[in-house]
Amino acid sequence: MKGHASEAELNDRIDGGLALRRRPELDRHLAACAACAARYATAEQTVKRIRALSRRAQAPRPVARPAPAARDRRRHQGLNQ
Numbered sequence: 001m002k003g004h005a006s007e008a009e010l011n012d013r014i015d016g017g018l019a020l021r022r023r024p025e026l027d028r029h030l031a032a033c034a035a036c037a038a039r040y041a042t043a044e045q046t047v048k049r050i051r052a053l054s055r056r057a058q059a060p061r062p063v064a065r066p067a068p069a070a071r072d073r074r075r076h077q078g079l080n081q
């Protein structure tokens with residue numbers, strides 16, 4: 001591998017889209033080059049965070065608050081006492 005890994009190569013490696021025959025070459029470079037290893041780790045973290053966020057966005061929202069109707073009923077009961 002000549003020079004450092006490109007952003008595209010790092011992203012492809014994370015996505016698993018990098019051609020298999022090129023992966024050993026990139027992995028060797030990542031093992032030997034702290035700069036690219038750090039860039040790879042940062043890019044991997046970003047991808048994981050985005051995937052976690054999109055999973056959370058797709059999940060059904062937990063019902064944490066009472067429905068507005070229930071809140072209104074309690075308020076009316078309070079006024080009547």
Ligand SMILES: [Zn+2]
Pocket residue numbers: 003004005029033035036037
């Ligand atoms: Zn490098």
